[in-house]
Amino acid sequence: MNYKDIITQLPYDQPFLFVDELLEVTDDGAKGCYTFSPEASFYQGHFKGHPVTPGVLLTECCAQIGLVCLGLHLLQQEKSLRDAHPKIALSSTDMEFLLPVFPPEKVIVSSKKVYYRFHKLKCTVQMHNEQQQLVCKGTIAGMLKADDHG
Amino acid sequence: MSQEARYQKLKEIVSIYLPEDVSVNDITLKSYFLDELNINSANLVDIVLDVEDEFDILLENDDMDGMKTVEDALKIIDAKLTRS
Numbered sequence: 001m002n003y004k005d006i007i008t009q010l011p012y013d014q015p016f017l018f019v020d021e022l023l024e025v026t027d028d029g030a031k032g033c034y035t036f037s038p039e040a041s042f043y044q045g046h047f048k049g050h051p052v053t054p055g056v057l058l059t060e061c062c063a064q065i066g067l068v069c070l071g072l073h074l075l076q077q078e079k080s081l082r083d084a085h086p087k088i089a090l091s092s093t094d095m096e097f098l099l100p101v102f103p104p105e106k107v108i109v110s111s112k113k114v115y116y117r118f119h120k121l122k123c124t125v126q127m128h129n130e131q132q133q134l135v136c137k138g139t140i141a142g143m144l145k146a147d148d149h150g
Numbered sequence: 151m152s153q154e155a156r157y158q159k160l161k162e163i164v165s166i167y168l169p170e171d172v173s174v175n176d177i178t179l180k181s182y183f184l185d186e187l188n189i190n191s192a193n194l195v196d197i198v199l200d201v202e203d204e205f206d207i208l209l210e211n212d213d214m215d216g217m218k219t220v221e222d223a224l225k226i227i228d229a230k231l232t233r234s
């Protein structure tokens with residue numbers, strides 16, 4: 001399985017897909033990037049006349065790249081689950097935001113697995129901008145399960 | 151460690167993950183983690199990981215599946231401790 005397959009398997013689509021490219025996925029973490037398009041509708045309201053990427057979407061981007069892409073990779077390692085459709089749910093986030101992200105900025109997310117046990121994946125995540133500055137960081141956890149009936 | 155001491159340790163661990171509207175005094179041997187103590191399945195995993203650290207044991211998927219009540223958890227802990 002290559003990284004493109006992971007992106008295809010993601011249960012997201014426009015306008016809520018926040019993964020452009022995966023750069024590295026191992027059993028211990030994932031790294032990928034996304035460019036926030038100035039055309040995205042939420043910039044019309046966040047903020048009035050002053051587009052800034054909402055923190056919740058930075059968190060979402062961190063979760064999609066750092067947690068879900070890694071989770072799909074880990075599910076693929078369990079051979080019997082190879083063709084199963086994954087069910088995922090976010091369970092907790094603890095984030096700190098250090099710098100604003102203005103469109104059309106490109107961000108790079110990297111995650112490190114804290115643990116993956118009993119269907120729960122917990123990761124530390126970091127997001128950097130193209131100047132290699134830390135934009136946000138934190139810990140995100142979610143449940144993932146292969147849906148055998150899917 | 152006595153049975154009672156294990157129960158107290160388990161209660162301490164569980165209490166960390168209780169939602170605001172459930173008190174530590176609500177925990178009994180017969181309490182169901184998910185339905186009665188309102189602990190979500192993600193936090194139940196954290197309870198299991200804390201139990202592993204506290205008692206220096208390793209739980210398997212089957213143990214997790216069988217862990218519905220506080221008493222179930224104590225039985226699993228007892229079984230693991232006697233085996234090791």
